Amino acid sequence: MKYVKNMLSQSAFLAVSIFMVATTSLATEPWAWKATLDGAGSGQAIVMPTALYIDADRQRYYVVDSGNNRLVSFSKEGNFLLSFTAEGKLQVPYDMVRDNSDVIWVVEKARNSLTSINIKAKEILTHIIYDGERTLVPDRLDYKDGIFYVLDKETGQIALLNSDLTLKSWISCAECTSGIVDFKLINDSIWALDQLDKKVLQFGGDGKLIKNFDVGQKVEFPVSLAIGPAGNIYVLDRHAPDIAVFDTEGSFKYTFLTKGWSRGELYFPIEILFDPWGGLCVVEEGNGRVEVFGR
Amino acid sequence: MLNYYRIFVISWLALAFPIAAAADTVCFNCHKKEAFSDKFVHQPLANGQCGACHNPHVAHFKGLLEQEGSALCFSCHAKEETTFKQGMVHQPVRSGQCLVCHVPHASFRKGLLKDQLSATCFGCHTKLSPKFQYTHEPYAHGQCYSCHRPHQSVFGQLLKDEPDKVCLSCHKSQDLQKGHLNYPGTLRDCLSCHNPHGSSRKGIVRDILHAPFVQGCKECHDKGEIQGSTQSCLRCHEAVATGMFARHSHLTGKGENKCLSCHSPHAGNEKNLLKGSQLQVCRGCHADTIARYENKLYRHPKAKEGSCINCHEVHGSNRIAMLRGDGNAICTRCHETQGKFTHPVGEKVVDVRTSQMVTCITCHLPMGSDFKYELIYSGSKDLCIQCHKRY
Numbered sequence: 191m192k193y194v195k196n197m198l199s200q201s202a203f204l205a206v207s208i209f210m211v212a213t214t215s216l217a218t219e220p221w222a223w224k225a226t227l228d229g230a231g232s233g234q235a236i237v238m239p240t241a242l243y244i245d246a247d248r249q250r251y252y253v254v255d256s257g258n259n260r261l262v263s264f265s266k267e268g269n270f271l272l273s274f275t276a277e278g279k280l281q282v283p284y285d286m287v288r289d290n291s292d293v294i295w296v297v298e299k300a301r302n303s304l305t306s307i308n309i310k311a312k313e314i315l316t317h318i319i320y321d322g323e324r325t326l327v328p329d330r331l332d333y334k335d336g337i338f339y340v341l342d343k344e345t346g347q348i349a350l351l352n353s354d355l356t357l358k359s360w361i362s363c364a365e366c367t368s369g370i371v372d373f374k375l376i377n378d379s380i381w382a383l384d385q386l387d388k389k390v391l392q393f394g395g396d397g398k399l400i401k402n403f404d405v406g407q408k409v410e411f412p413v414s415l416a417i418g419p420a421g422n423i424y425v426l427d428r429h430a431p432d433i434a435v436f437d438t439e440g441s442f443k444y445t446f447l448t449k450g451w452s453r454g455e456l457y458f459p460i461e462i463l464f465d466p467w468g469g470l471c472v473v474e475e476g477n478g479r480v481e482v483f484g485r
Numbered sequence: 486m487l488n489y490y491r492i493f494v495i496s497w498l499a500l501a502f503p504i505a506a507a508a509d510t511v512c513f514n515c516h517k518k519e520a521f522s523d524k525f526v527h528q529p530l531a532n533g534q535c536g537a538c539h540n541p542h543v544a545h546f547k548g549l550l551e552q553e554g555s556a557l558c559f560s561c562h563a564k565e566e567t568t569f570k571q572g573m574v575h576q577p578v579r580s581g582q583c584l585v586c587h588v589p590h591a592s593f594r595k596g597l598l599k600d601q602l603s604a605t606c607f608g609c610h611t612k613l614s615p616k617f618q619y620t621h622e623p624y625a626h627g628q629c630y631s632c633h634r635p636h637q638s639v640f641g642q643l644l645k646d647e648p649d650k651v652c653l654s655c656h657k658s659q660d661l662q663k664g665h666l667n668y669p670g671t672l673r674d675c676l677s678c679h680n681p682h683g684s685s686r687k688g689i690v691r692d693i694l695h696a697p698f699v700q701g702c703k704e705c706h707d708k709g710e711i712q713g714s715t716q717s718c719l720r721c722h723e724a725v726a727t728g729m730f731a732r733h734s735h736l737t738g739k740g741e742n743k744c745l746s747c748h749s750p751h752a753g754n755e756k757n758l759l760k761g762s763q764l765q766v767c768r769g770c771h772a773d774t775i776a777r778y779e780n781k782l783y784r785h786p787k788a789k790e791g792s793c794i795n796c797h798e799v800h801g802s803n804r805i806a807m808l809r810g811d812g813n814a815i816c817t818r819c820h821e822t823q824g825k826f827t828h829p830v831g832e833k834v835v836d837v838r839t840s841q842m843v844t845c846i847t848c849h850l851p852m853g854s855d856f857k858y859e860l861i862y863s864g865s866k867d868l869c870i871q872c873h874k875r876y
Contacts, residue, residue: 458806
């Protein structure tokens with residue numbers, strides 16, 4: 191009887207120990223490297239990628255290979271599919287989306303244009319966006335329900351454009367002393383990042399600021415944010431470089447990833463976003479790749 | 486038994502002769518007390534508690550100190566340890582070098598300052614002229630605290646408050662209005678025209694004036710919708726516009742006109758009308774970068790002297806970190822022979838970790854490193870095995 195008791199207590203101790211070790215490691219390293227999207231398959235290294243677009247319907251990743259003036263597509267497993275240069279016409283592409291009509295829209299920095307690429311019609315058109323007399327400087331781009339969301343780098347505000355590219359409205363933060371540097375459309379909200387004030391902002395669909403919280407104690411140079419499946423906010427620090435995680439109320443949870451050049455490490459990262467398959471994708475401008483991390 | 490007896494005796498002695506008494510009777514037997522006396526005496530010393538900082542027998546740090554630098558000071562000044570990490574932090578404070586400004590024992594000056602306030606400040610701020618043709622009164626009297634805080638501030642240049650509010654704390658707004666009769670609207674942004682320390686112009690107006698400002702306000706302030714926007718500057722400074730349409734640009738910052746993040750539209754101390762020294766302007770947004778590298782053991786001389794523009798474009802660049810050239814071109818401008826006989830670099834040499842071109846900055850971090858030659862890892866082994874794993 192005593193022997194059985196001992197066995198039971200030892201087993202319980204072992205189980206508790208294993209559980210503690212497992213949970214501790216989860217708390218410190220919750221994300222593990224899953225895949226890398228690089229130029230190996232295309233025979234040309236990706237140079238200074240600046241954005242990732244994910245097409246959930248087609249189950250594809252599109253990497254904006256800014257340094258090579260091309261868009262590179264990958265399967266959801268991370269296998270190279272195609273390299274697209276738009277007949278060599280792209281000039282410093284920076285971000286992209288695909289609209290309901292299958293037209294690809296690319297922010298071209300060198301032309302300060304929101305360029306449309308209609309592959310079926312073999313038509314590439316540059317579009318300069320105006321707000322009255324002033325020219326917008328497109329930076330980050332997203333698309334939802336027939337509306338283009340364009341971050342204007344000059345004002346740090348998000349311009350909402352109709353499908354004919356006329357200005358519909360602006361999303362801006364009157365209380366912020368500096369502009370927005372990145373944003374994500376999540377359900378009916380627009381989550382945005384104020385770089386210099388180091389604040390995360392949440393706007394409602396009507397453009398009104400719902401809430402904001404400070405990330406300055408944990409983040410030095412925020413460049414991008416993403417909202418995880420559980421609602422946590424992930425903030426990418428370009429200079430640290432790492433990712434800081436906050437809960438919906440802005441309480442700091444943990445930081446992960448570190449500077450480096452090897453697999454799973456970051457060097458001059460520029461954008462983060464979640465894919466529909468549970469992966470956290472980090473666009474690394476410095477290492478010329480996109481790394482996908484999974485739990 | 487003997488050990489218990491020894492502990493008992495030592496404990497009894499410690500109670501009978503507290504540290505204060507011990508310091509008075511023991512330390513000053515050898516150390517001349519007069520050398521530690523002045524108008525203001527550090528409290529532990531005044532209480533005879535030399536042991537608060539020093540170990541009388543043996544210690545890890547010079548002067549038999551229990552701890553080094555600010556760590557020692559913060560062991561008592563605990564509140565300050567938290568405060569001195571917030572906002573913009575004065576460089577010596579950030580580096581934990583309290584003794585750059587303070588003396589540890591006694592001083593003739595309040596706050597245990599080393600010297601007169603202005604002399605302490607000018608000890609490091611050697612580029613500042615102590616006198617101008619027209620000198621701002623507090624500056625002339627060495628009253629740096631009139632505008633600045635010595636340790637940290639949430640405002641740039643360690644100002645006590647927002648710049649205009651600092652000015653208005655002495656200058657009455659009614660009086661100022663009389664001196665600016667043609668100024669449209671409410672007076673603001675004083676530092677846009679005035680040098681708060683002094684100038685060769687009356688009214689301490691900055692030395693170099695923006696050409697359109699000399700011609701009158703309408704050159705910039707009567708331009709319809711673009712007035713106040715970045716484009717009001719770019720219509721004249723066309724070359725800068727090219728930089729703004731690069732992959733990375735400094736089209737960012739506070740206010741509608743992003744140029745004004747760094748430049749004054751009216752007057753400045755230098756030709757490019759920067760709002761301060763180059764390092765001050767860059768620090769406005771890149772305080773984290775400057776803080777990260779300033780205490781590294783090895784730094785590129787240009788980084789050390791705060792010449793950011795030697796390697797970085799200021800308006801825009803298609804390169805990472807807004808460099809002026811790729812990781813080779815930028816270095817070989819000065820280091821002409823590098824890349825020719827050293828480790829292979831260039832387009833045909835690939836970093837096996839990332840498939841990116843190997844450049845000088847694959848191995849070197851000119852901003853600062855704790856390894857010789859500003860190497861990213863130790864050059865004895867760690868750096869090489871990053872790629873050459875079999876060795």
